Amino acid sequence: MNTRGRHLLVEYTGCDASVLDDLKRIEALMNQAAKAARTNIVASVFQPFEPQGVTGVVVVEESHLSIHTWPEHGYAAVDFFTCGDAIPEMAHRVLSEGLRAEQAEVIFVDRGFSHTGPSMRMRSHSTEHYGERAYQRASDVTDGTEIMTANVVMAAHRS
Amino acid sequence: MNTRGRHLLVEYTGCDASVLDDLKRIEALMNQAAKAARTNIVASVFQPFEPQGVTGVVVVEESHLSIHTWPEHGYAAVDFFTCGDAIPEMAHRVLSEGLRAEQAEVIFVDRGFSHTGPSMRMRSHSTEHYGERAYQRASDVTDGTEIMTANVVMAAHRS
Numbered sequence: 001m002n003t004r005g006r007h008l009l010v011e012y013t014g015c016d017a018s019v020l021d022d023l024k025r026i027e028a029l030m031n032q033a034a035k036a037a038r039t040n041i042v043a044s045v046f047q048p049f050e051p052q053g054v055t056g057v058v059v060v061e062e063s064h065l066s067i068h069t070w071p072e073h074g075y076a077a078v079d080f081f082t083c084g085d086a087i088p089e090m091a092h093r094v095l096s097e098g099l100r101a102e103q104a105e106v107i108f109v110d111r112g113f114s115h116t117g118p119s120m121r122m123r124s125h126s127t128e129h130y131g132e133r134a135y136q137r138a139s140d141v142t143d144g145t146e147i148m149t150a151n152v153v154m155a156a157h158r159s
Numbered sequence: 160m161n162t163r164g165r166h167l168l169v170e171y172t173g174c175d176a177s178v179l180d181d182l183k184r185i186e187a188l189m190n191q192a193a194k195a196a197r198t199n200i201v202a203s204v205f206q207p208f209e210p211q212g213v214t215g216v217v218v219v220e221e222s223h224l225s226i227h228t229w230p231e232h233g234y235a236a237v238d239f240f241t242c243g244d245a246i247p248e249m250a251h252r253v254l255s256e257g258l259r260a261e262q263a264e265v266i267f268v269d270r271g272f273s274h275t276g277p278s279m280r281m282r283s284h285s286t287e288h289y290g291e292r293a294y295q296r297a298s299d300v301t302d303g304t305e306i307m308t309a310n311v312v313m314a315a316h317r318s
Contacts, residue, residue: 003229005236009166009268011278043204045218057216057223059204064216066223068242070162075272077164079238083227107268107279109168113234119170120266122281 005063005111007081008088012095014102015076020069023047026054029098033091034058034065037082062086067095076101083112096130104128164222164270166240167247171254173261174235179228182206185213188257192250193217193224196241221245226254235260242271255289263287 019025027046034041039060046056049069057066063081070076078095080088096104108123178184186205193200198219205215211231217224222240229235235258239247255263267282 003232003234003236005227007168009270009279011270011272013272013278042206042214045202045204045216047201047218049220055201055218055220055222057204057218057225059206059214059216061208061214063214063227063236064225066216066225066240068164068222068240070272073162073272075162077162077222077240077242077270079240081225081236081238083236105279107281109266111168111170111236113170113172113229113232119172120168120264120284122266122284125279125281 002084003113005081005083006086006088007079007109007111008092009107009109010078010080010092010095011105012076012078012099012101012103013074013105015069015074016100017071017074019099020071020074020076021052021054023054023056025098026067026069027056029095030056030058030065030067032098033080033094034060036094037062037065037080037086037088037091039063039065039082039086060086065091074102081111096128102130104130161243162272164240164242165245165247166238166268166270167251168266168268169237169239169251169254170264171235171237171258171260171262172233172264174228174233175259176230176233178258179230179233179235180211180213182213182215184257185226185228186215188254189215189217189224189226191257192239192253193219195253196221196224196239196245196247196250198222198224198241198245219245224250233261240270255287261289263289 039062043059055068062083066079080091082088110121198221202218214227221242225238239250241247269280
């Protein structure tokens with residue numbers, strides 16, 4: 001099996017607190033994100049936090065997608081780690097819209113076995129700001145194939 | 160709940176292929192690692208890959224620990240993401256010994272909600288080489304409190 005991995009670490013902020021605290025909706029979004037990334041779902045485990053929040057993982061044949069939410073901060077920490085030919089960027093697109101995030105901070109790491117030297121490489125660390133238009137067509141994003149119409153401002157910064 | 164997160168992305172290489180292909184042993188190691196990191200286990204999901212390898216996640220109250228193995232390459236891609244006061248380094252210690260890895264490449268990322276500026280910060284990217292002595296006391300590592308006696312060479316490099 002191909003060991004090449006692409007791992008997105010994402011911090012979503014300014015999210016809709018009611019979405020972040022809705023276990024069924026979060027689980028549905030994460031499964032939708034897994035499909036959009038072209039992965040094959042193996043298992044889906046989601047649990048509520050007390051007094052609020054959700055933690056969960058979608059295990060896929062191509063690795064995993066995880067989410068941990070803090071509704072009180074409008075914040076979610078999410079990972080999309082996929083191997084082979086999956087497209088984690090599509091999962092990110094589904095989540096940024098589904099959580100109605102105002103901003104996403106994204107670290108992109110290449111992973112995978114290498115016979116020579118280090119196998120991980122940080123490709124980018126950026127912040128995306130979404131304008132109001134980002135959510136006008138949120139309902140269109142059913143399988144991640146719809147291109148998000150957000151006014152996205154990319155602001156690369158040093159980590 | 161405290162959003163402060165500490166995330167270790169680890170690539171283990173030169174591992175014992177028979178361990179990497181042993182689902183029960185990998186699941187036991189990951190659960191042992193979760194306990195060593197002082198986390199509270201919520202769920203444990205592990206699946207075999209065909210023709211070989213294991214994929215799995217331990218969901219913990221403090222986030223998650225995941226592993227994906229490629230026995231044919233002696234390689235495992237592992238994540239230890241913990242929030243609050245958990246100690247992911249202890250989980251790393253259990254895995255590096257349990258997989259009998261020759262080398263670990265580790266990226267350490269601070270995560271967590273911040274009102275000001277980016278919330279993720281890459282603290283380090285290093286490679287650890289384990290000498291033979293690393294495994295002489297492997298049986299002592301039962302709960303992660305044992306300090307590993309490996310001859311560890313840290314070699315920081317730019318990512």
